[in-house]
Amino acid sequence: MPLPLRPRRPVLAALLLTAAALPHRTEAQAFELEPITIFSATRSEREIGSIPGAVQVIEGDRIREQLTRGNDPTALLARLVPGFSAPNQSLSGASETFRGRGLLVMVDGVPRNTPLRDVSRILSVIDLNSVDRIEVVSGASSLYGPGATGGTINIITESGHNAGTAPVVTLNSRLKAYTEDPGGSLRSELSLGISQDLGAFDYAATLSGSRSNRTYGGDGAELPSDPMLGQGGLDRADNLSGSLVLGWDLAEGRRLEYGFEAVRYTQSPDYFSRYSADAVTQDPSAPYTGEDITETSDYHRLSYFDDTLAIGALSATLSFADIEKGFGFTPYSSYNSQVYYSGDPADPIADFNQTTLTSKRTALTVAIDTPLNFGARDGASLSWGIDWSHDETGQTLVNGADAIAPMEQTTRAAFAQLTLPVGERLTLSGGARYERFDLTVRDFIRPDAYVAGSVFPAISVTGGDFDYDQWTFNAGATFDLTEETQLFGGFSQGYSLTDIGSFTRRAGLNSVAEACAAYGTLYSPACGTPPTFALAYGDIAPEPQLVDTYQLGLRHRGASWSGQATAFYSVSENGVTYDFASNRVQQQREEIWGVELSGSVDLGAATTFDGLLAWREGKFDSDDSGSVDEWLPNNRIATPLRAVLGLAHQFDNGLSLRGEAVYLGGRDRQAERAGATTELEDVTLVNLQASMPLGRGDLSVAVENLFDEDYLNPTATATRNLPVRGDGRTVSVGYAMTF
DSSP states (O other): OOOOOOOOHHHHHHHHHHBBBOOSSSSSSSSOOOEESSSSTTTTTTEEGOOOOOOEEEEEEHHHHHHTTOOOOHHHHHHHTTTTTOOSSSSSSSTTOOBBBBBBETTTTOOOOOOSSSSOOSSGGGGGGGEEEEEEEEEETTTTTTTSSEEEEEEOOOOOOTSSSSEEEEEEEEEEEETTTTTHHHEEEEEEEEEESSSEEEEEEEEEEEEEOOOOTTTOOOOOOOSSSSSSSSSSSEEEEEEEEEEEEEEEEEEEEEEEEEEEEEESSEEEEEEESSOOOOEEEEEOOOOOOEEEEEHHHEEEEEEEEEEEEEEEEEEEEEEEEEEOOHHHHHHTEEBBBBSOOTTTTTOOEEEEEEEEEEEEEEEEEOOOSSSOOOOOOOEEEEEEEEEEEEEEETTSSSSSSOEEEEEEEEEEEEEEEETTTEEEEEEEEEEEEEEOOOEEEEEOOEEETEOOOOOEEEOOEEEEEEEEEEEEEEEEESSSEEEEEEEEEEEOOOHHHHHHTTTTTSSSSHHHHHHHHOOOOGGSSSOOOEHHOOOOOOOOOOEEEEEEEEEEEEESSEEEEEEEEEEEEEEEEEEETTTTEEEEEEEEEEEEEEEESSSSSSEEEEEEEEEEEEOOOOTTTSOOOEOOOOTSSOOOOOEEEEEEEOOSSSSSEEEEEEEOOOOOOTTTTOOOOOOOOEEEOOOOOOOETTTTEEEEEESSSOOOOOOBBBHHHHHHOOOOOOOOEEEEEEEEEEE
């Protein structure tokens, strides 16, 4: 049942009430703009104007602007990147898609995804205080391996290179609270950073911590600690993260760099969530009895850069990730109808029904950017190299038993990407990647399960060794209409492993065919065979997903305004859709299409207007007929239409103001399906922020959801079709200084 909503204020009226604080270009018209380069689109540094696809660079000033509201990477991406979905305002990234598909997240070019078991918790535990810039590449891509079926985000951390010979110390502090209960909801954030360039040696270190209390919706009700069944939340949590980057300039053009990051997150819920209400709420009558929700992860990176080689510029990175993610305990109910069985039908959920994911990943990447000279215009080059990685992934219950089949996978890949200017205006590009996967699935016992009132005895799953490979390609072109404007278009392919771990966790329960194979007539007389209580991994293995993306766009970057417009279409024969009603992952043909607009314009020397508009929709083949016939579920596309509009002004005395309206369009495409999804209503939210020089630093104030709108968060609600309220009005006060 949809949540009753308050009347919405018009977007235009909200903007007229507010102004914004973006970096202004008081002198930009007087001289030529410096070109912006991006590394993530080709694995070598290229000017954005030569990239045949939609790309964005989020610079440090926009990151610092987000920090005046809070340390939230997902909120930053949702405000600035049209392809990214509305954030679910939770610890999890569940249903946070990119163009309705998967997102590959990297830090300094090293993937953070866990491909063998996708548990959707990456962005929320990345510390923005340590980030220098973010590069975003829209559309399917395989340049960095599997996962980027919708887009790629590369988060580049701060280093001490060119920081100055004296230590530079940055202090960022913030208090944030919900106006419904300022004392009970107070969240504190503190970050300390230091960097220095000592010549041949430089360093940068950041230590950040936060502590949160209660959270509230726009109706004044306390929000639940676990709104999406075990995914975890952002209330009652302690978060500590630290990063260190050490750099050595070995000689002119040669550099060695070591990076380290540690994350320690603990959420300690007081109560279970009540899922039977009009919206998910805290249940004070049910004290939480599970273990804490945790994140204990360490990341190491050793990189070598060499611009002096005859064959071109070399970059090589050896990385190691040690990841541990603990999830919440959720009681058995009609909303959580698949659990591990306790042996007691009166209290069917086992007390060990809580899991921890562990993943260890070692990877080596080598890329070389070779200039080419065979009569073409200056700028022709070939980026090529190899990738190798080894993953070990498991997920265990709190009693130590395996919840999924333990897995190991070794990946080897080679790639090449050509950039070829033709004449004065046209640039062609194209590339290919070949990747081979060697997968080992260990034998394991899927424990007794209790599903919708029925007991499904344990299943013996036989593993084995498997190998598969994939070629992927891309091709595109850019054409300079003017020095400031480019037309671009292209085709690209992305490859994704379909969450193998989740299929083994549901062994015998993924489909009727599996249930018949394992349980025979015990499941249904129609199966016609006796139960074997056994399956082989080959019986349940999902198909990898290959996505083709086509896009056409126009971008402009001038002294007074800049913008980008893109139309895209993507198709996959083995798309992946989660069906909340059956708690199963399904695969079928699917198509997604959309239009994205973003830009900013200087209205004066110190006034800026900026915004984005994104629309997308998609369908899938529900009956295996070969053609798409049904709309994709909300957990893939929760807000087909999304708009963000901001107005900005910076006064002569240093005072900066920003006002912003965010529109999230509703969706009811699924109303005709059996087990219809919650209809998502549209909503308009208004945010304000201000900053002012004070002493040696800057004082900032931010108000989010100014009118305290009572609404359903579309992305969180769509994850499991459970109505989840969005955040109510919050006020943040912070002080940042650099000395």
